[in-house]
Amino acid sequence: MAPGQKDILPRFTIILFVMALMAIAVIAKAGFIMFAERGYWEEVADRFVKENVVVHPNRGNIISSDGKLMASSLPEYKIYMDFLAGGKEKDSLLMAHLTEICEGLHQILPDRSAEAFRKHILQGRRKKSRNYLLYPKRISYIEYKQVKELPVFNLSKYKGGFHELAFNQRKKPFGSLAMRTLGDMYPDMAQGAKNGLELTYDSILRGTDGITHRQKVMNKYLNIVDKPAVDGYDIITTIDVGIQDIAEKALVDQLKNLNAVWGVAIVMDVATGDVKANVNMTRGGDGNYYEMKNLAVSNLMEPGSTFKTASIMVALEDKYITPDYEVDTQSGIVNMHGSWMRDWNWHRGGYGKIDVTRILEVSSNVGVSSIIDKFYRDNPQKFVDGLRRMSIDKPLNLGFVGEASPRILGPKERYFAKTTLPWMSIGYETQIPPIYILNFYNAIANNGVMVKPKFVKAIAKDGDIVEEYPTEVVNPKICSDTTLTQIRTILQKVVSEGLAKPAGSKQFNVSGKTGTAQISQGAAGYKSGGVKYMVSFCGYFPSEAPKYSCLVQIEIPHGPASGGLQAGSVFSRIAERVYAKHLYRDLAHAKDSTAILVPDIKNGDIKEAAYVLQALNVSNNGSSLKGEGPIWGKAQTSANYATFEKVKKSKSLIPNVRGMGAKDAVYLLESMGLKVHLTGVGRVTAQNMTPGSSFKKGQTITLTLNH
Structure with a gap:
């Protein structure tokens, strides 16, 4: 071994040992970072390195026809504390102001005491948590702004540690009013809408997502906008908050009185088809009534006697009958192809021989079914074609999830027994959603023009109208002018002289038709488990110049049942309150012909008095009173003239x-x-x-x- 090799080997061993220690340290540190400090570094990563971050836009508002905010996206917040941010300086500041902070939190969020806040904050401080939830519930924007003004919390999140997580929530300022029409959002609004107008117009309300990334610029991290978010458009509905409120209160009061299963009330502008109110109430488990489903557009029910108007119109249009055509209803009960057809008063002896006008006034089942059976028995398809000619079954495609269309099937689509036609003529053997019945009566009120019901009238952006939705005509003429005049006269008499008197008003004339129908229990028929009834009234007001049409439908779990009394009275309350609120009469019509229209005039400066009377167009002899300064005198009045006399x-x-x-x-x-x-x-x-x-x-x- 060379002399120097003995020195190199120990050195090499030491170097290997140091490098091994360093490797172990690096691995240990990496493990510590990966596990012990994982949450911290994930927050740092989120804070400083963010690519392609989606920025959600603000969802558009839903606004009533009278300019009131019905649904809007408002922020809610969860509030957190980073106890390590700001170091010892922040910690000292926190402890110095802790009492003030806790008292402030209690004032803003009073469901938790100041002492509870103190214990909770100290617990987070001991844990040295970097993302400590200060309050378990979401708070409003106003509450958040108040919390942000407290000591320490008013510092930046890097110095004070206070930070928040924002959530966009859909709020309805009028609570449950028109809730099913407006619709609902999922709790996570990013998932979109569930139903109602929120879903129908989701693509308009939603807006467009934006994209940002985080980048260090001049030693500062900035959010760089790659693609700006585009906020959603607002939709202006046809709903009138005042009319909706009137209809809801009138309907719910009656539902409670009757212990009803459900009820619908719809108010529509005759000329435009604007739906001014759409109330859909169902009894909950606690006995109260809630908007659970849009029954007006989804409920397929046998319409009952409100359908008789359509049946009679078909026969009038085909020239088989006139309003004075007579039918012998006998004692109110007749055998119709092996089944008994009864009038509501058959046990009192019926109505005997009555004309078409009286048949609808008293809603005679025997009268209507006898007419339709007599003239269409051999060709029931002609009767069905007559109904379709009036577009009563034409799908309206309103755009709501769960929307149903009428089922009026003729002999070409289904088996027709001999009893099918007479029972169809009085509102059985067919299924029609409530809004279709209203739309048919609205066409009668609208001089025979059937328009499509409309729930949204315009799209707006930043207060400016971007697009308006015009009135759509479904059928320009549902019948001839002769038939229209005849049926309008009859419908007015149904209210003034018939069973629908409770639907009328002393203030104006009402036209319409009652409906009372047993509700089928499906395959079990009409009797199984007790008889349920649907009572209804559909009509319009004022009769001479219709402004609004309205339908009230109620399901009651037992008899006695009366469409005129139980549904018509709700119609009357709605009509009178809407009329008082929205319809105005010319004041000239309010003048009492026996009243003295010349005001009482005091003595004194008769020149001034004469000037006032001239402005009011009241005849007087004051034109000769001229000159500077006051002219003193006396005044006398008659029924339509004032006389002035000077006094020296x-x-x-x-x-x-x-x-x-x-x-x-x-x-x-x-x-x-x-x-x-x-x-x-x-x-x-x-x-x-x-x-x-x-x-x-x-x-x-x-x-x-x-x-």
């Missing part, structure tokens, strides 16, 4: 100011040098100095005023 005034004698107002009396007397003391209010009825007597300047005159 002496500068040295007390004037007669009886009948004057305080202003004119004081002005006149003080201009003559007198001091005036007033008692009472109104016009002068007495004065303590006799008119025509002399006086001295500076004297006090007392005037007594009364109404």
